[in-house]
Amino acid sequence: MSIFKNIKNDLPASIVVFFVALPLCLGIALASGAPLFSGLIAGIVGGIIVGALSGSQIGVSGPAAGLAAIVLTAIGALGGYENFLVAVVLGGVIQLVFGALKAGIIGYYFPSSVIKGMLTGIGIIIILKQIPHFFGYDSDPEGDFSFFQIDGENTFTEIINAINFISPGATVIAVIGLAILLLWDKILSKQGKIFQIIQGPLVAVVVGILYYVLTSSSEALSISKDHLVSVPIPDDFTSFLGQFSFPNFGVITRPEIWVTAFTIALVASLETLLCVEATDKIDPEKRVTPTNRELLAQGTGNIISGMIGGLPVTQVIVRSSANIQSGGKTKMSAIIHGFLLLISVILIPRLLNMIPLSVLASILLIVGYKLAKPKLFKTMYLLGWKQFVPFMVTVLGIVFIDLLWGIGLGLLVGIVVILIKSYQNSHFLHIEDKSNGQHSIKMTLAEEVTFFNKGAILKELDQLPMDTHLTLDVRKTRYLDNDIIEILDDFSEKAKNKNINIKLISESGIAENPQSYIEFINLRTK
Incomplete structure (x- = not known):
């Protein structure tokens, strides 16, 4: 398949991601206490190098706000940016080891x-952080995504401060x-192909430049x-070449370098x-990214980024979600966005410096809203407290502390919920091969199946060969986690492409090639 087959989708998406990534690369570098150019290097490497090596078709990599505090502290503690770059390179090597293991x-x-709580929390944070920029109050770096900021302010006080510093021109545009x-x-976008090829964010940026000039x-x-x-x-x-920095490998034996690298x-x-x-x-095509290959790609990206003076690289949800929402289909959108940054x-650079930050804020407000739609809260509530409580704890933790704390608290609550409602059954999946030359497989789910089991179940389903007759027996199942239901729902779509026939055996009867597994919800313990 040609890598340019979906270029009509990937090129417009890459332009949107470029406009989202540009201020974030600069802002995260500023928040990290690093040279501004280091953020752009990380964005370019994340797009071109990691994008090419990654198995993800819609993920976009670059400098991450979640690492800003670590970078800021490490630069001072290690005695300079060149020393810190050694830790970035070694961190990439350690990621290669993670991938190999x-x-x-x-x-x-x-x-x-x-x-889902992480996505929603990030969406809310994007909205709250962009409100001051929308009104022309730009005293804080774009990359400052924590509730308590490096200048002593917090998310809400910055919004209040913005009221006293509204810029009429920035607000109008x-x-x-x-x-x-x-x-x-x-x-x-529904009126013709021209409006799908030329994306709204590009038009908004061009109008913003014209407004600034006029x-x-x-x-x-x-x-x-x-x-x-x-x-x-x-x-x-x-x-231009003078903007690149290079690691000082003379400090590689210092223990604190290795601690920072790890x-x-x-x-x-x-x-x-x-x-x-x-x-x-949130990938419309429900593709599964090979995670070990992703670690190898990220490790390679961090080695290269550190070698030429860039910040650490991760896959980033803001840019990735902007890519998906803009219609990106393959990894070409991430790669092209990296080349756009480089070019x-x-x-x-002078033309880029005419783009109002408030216009970019309006783009990010739309991205944030699509991640944190109000109806998602209702959906999670209707799924029951076992889904809603970890979801809300994650959202609140991300908004009021930071990304890693929010995820950690949500995970902790999720584990407690599972321990309260069920214990993990070691015999959760029984596979019986009844092929007789016809690729006939029977899978029997145990009495209780939780999200701890989804990795193994996903692996077994993905390994099913073409033209398989799959019998899925859930008559013994009394508790089936929502994560497993989603995996089975996604698999029902993949099964069509692999010509896999599914026979579902449940207490309510037998269903051939079910279109939805929502009926499984009735099997769960209330």
Whole structure:
């Protein structure tokens, strides 16, 4: 299959991801206390190198806000940025070891409610963090995604502060940009192919640049340079090369270097695996990313990024979700976005520096809303307290503390819920081969099946050969976790492509090739 087969979808999506990634790369570098150019290096490496090596078709990698606090502390503790880069390179090597040891399976042990809570929490954070930028209050870095910020303020005080520093020009173009995005999404995208090829975010950015140029002589509606993207502008090729930093391997024997390297590898791997799980869940085509290959790709990316002066790289949910929502189909959108970053910082940095941050805020507000739609809260509530409580704990933890704390608290509550309702049955899946030359497989689920079992079940289902007759016996099952139901629902779509016939045997009877497994919900203990 040609890598350019879906270019009509991937190219517009890559442009959207580029506009989302650009300010985040710069902002995360600023929040990390690192050179601004280091964030762009990480974005370029994450797009081109990791994008090419990764098995994910819709994930996008780059510098992550979740690592900003670690980077900020490490640069000071290790005695400079060049020393810190050694830890980044070693962190990448450790990730390669993780991948070789097949540690990617860890991602499957996070319940669906926590993953959905992570997506929703990130969506809410995006909205709250972009409100000040929407009104032209840009005193804080874009990458500051924690509730308590590095300047002593918090998410809500920054919104209150923005009221006293509203920039009329920035606000006007933000409102115009938001109107363009909504018009494109709700009306124009359904009117013709031209409106699908040319995406609303690109139009909003172009209008933002034109607005900045045309209102530059107006005191009331002009936008000051403080409210624009700020890409480093080299004087010549030599000064461009001077922006790269290189690791000081003379400090490689210091214990604190290795401690930092292991911390980076662990946190970056965890963030990546959680993002992989989340993006696979919202992938319209329900593709499954090979997690061990992803760790190998991320490790390679971090080695290269560290060698040329870049920040640590992870797969990032903000850019990945923007990619999916913009219609990205394959990894080409991530790779092209990396090349767009590279080309733009070399050829058109001055043009990029005319983009109002408030327009980019309007783009991110739409991304945040799509991640945290109000109806999702109702859906999770109707699924019962066993799903709703871990979901809400994850959301609140992310909003009021930070990403890793939120996920950790949600996971802890999810485990407690499972321990309360059931104990893990060691004989949760029995497979009986009744082939007789016809690829006939019978799977019998045990009395209790929880999210701890989803990795093994997913593996068994994915390994079924073409033209298989699958008999799925759930007559003994009394508790079936929502995660398993989702896996089976996704598998019913994949089965069509592999010509797998499914016979479902339950207490209510026998169903041939069921379209939905929602009826399984009735089997769960109330």
